[in-house]
Amino acid sequence: MKQIVTKNFLLIVLVLAVVFAFVKKATIFQKQPDPKPKPADTLSAAFTSYWFSGKAELNKYQLKQAKNGALNAGEAMLIFMSEDFRTDKQVKAESKDNALPVLKTTSSKKFSTGVYEYSLLTSVFTPINNPLFPNTLKVSLSDQEWDGHSYLQANYRNNGYQVSGKSYYEKEADENYTIAKAMFEDELWNRIRLNPDKLPTGEIQLIPGTMAARLRHKSLQPLAAKATLAEYEGVLFPGMYLKSYTIEYPTDDRTLIIIFEKLFPHKIVGWEETYDTKDNLLTSRAVLKKTSQLDYWNHKAPADSVLRNQLLSTL
Template sequence: MRHLAASVAFSALLLACSAGPEEVKRAASGGAPVSAEFSRYWYAGQAELSRYQLQQNRYDDIHPGEAVLVFVTEDFLPTKQVKMEGGKTKETATSVLKMNQMRRFTTGIYDYSINTSVFTPVAANQFPHTFKVATSVQDWCGQTYTQLNLRRRKYHLAAHSYFQQEADQTDSLEAVTLEEELWTRLRLDPKTLPVGKLRIIPGTVAARLRHQPLRVETANAELKPYRGILFKPAQAGAALQAYTLAYSSTKRTLTIVFEQDFPYLIAGWEDTYDGQMRFGNQTYGSAKPLTTRAIRTSTLKSDYWQRHTRPDSVLRRQLGVTGFKE
């Protein structure tokens, strides 16, 4: 029986990141009937994996690294705020598009690892707000963790840090647009992206790196064709769009460049802000703005949660991500 239980548990882990067969039905019943094109791409039992060459703004300098974006659909329990993995539950799951964004970069002798997860419902007319965002930051000094959960029309914040001035925090924020959900919403339908002046909760990564508390801020957003030459589409000749978010109070600008046509693949992004970090009444770092930049180098579709053997490492080479040498 122990072997059987272990086998069942291991099977559940293999399925933990996969798209469930009921997701198309749930998305439609949730008020968001999906197209055949959408269904073929996002409900085929595979995730989309993209690797980016990263130049990260940190400590008044630009540091080399890489980023990986993982997009996949999942069945999600809105009240428990977790992925549905089977078993008995009274709660009805709904389909979400999940983004995992991973960044790895070095700063001098030591390195950083940042992971952000975003869970945005496909049925946007029934669930107009993203359910959950979680970000962890690890470096050789320690680690921090930030999570936002949508409960009773508020975003409930839980934050933990090894810094004395930050420590453990809880707060409740108005359920306005989240910066992190812009990434998933543009993949679902760029026409739903907010434009003009808007109230928004800034990105958890930028807030952590700048040691700024999360609060509702005002920003201006615009969507227009991308005319530059730095970012390129996956297919030659495909048109690109640029979504730009400009914060007035913090003088920060984020631009996400993506393909105009479905599935709206992200070609890269730029995030410009100064290096000032604030601890209480103390301010450190330079006021000179620097730009974090990520440029897509490769993309593949894979049921990666089942590709965990040593021979499967060939997929890492195809994607171009770095790793340990054998």
């Protein structure tokens, strides 16, 4: 026995080391990747400090919206905030189960055409720097008009998007269809805030904006688009060191230009959207009037209306 141990000493030591490693879960075969990278570990200190501060960024815009062959006065809001989002149920997380941080855009438009009123709102949920979930997980739209209301939702599932909707319009009354995976135009606002240097350029496929689709009664489908990132040289929008991101849809005769600040946190100072309405080629425009950071969900008392008045007082 002693001779056997002596002759095979190195082999015995190696076997014992491997067994010990498995017991301690220290081998390369058992090391599991972190499914949820911590934002503080993967993002810059400036990004973490700004977007994980416990406050939302509220932006108020003066709006001219094309509809029914004319430009109509209104107001728009862009609200950005980080929050935990469940990847399975695709809703705001109230526990840590299947949750990861997302950047959420809530965009609203309110305008009237004569006596008739429109109110539209979208929410977009884009994971923050998570390699396991690189795609936007959910986009939803609600549309309230005096004639009735409608709702549209797209969920990322099975390497594509499941679209469902309800509307008071007969042709849109019950929608349920799937579309191929592509980037949403609606998520570009999040992509700008996350890292504008990574915006797609050149010939790309995009799913057009849900508000534009609903106002023109078009279904969601990926379309060919041309995207260009450049320095902004105009004078219509406020701010310094501005850049423009232009998306042209040649098959839809529609162009969107988003203007934002080159420097972090890449605030969006406005946008222009051109398309035909009632045989008139018109350009909608939103111009930033005021920005504030606020944990608005903690200010629901009547006395807190002073904060709302401060935000709205610029128009």
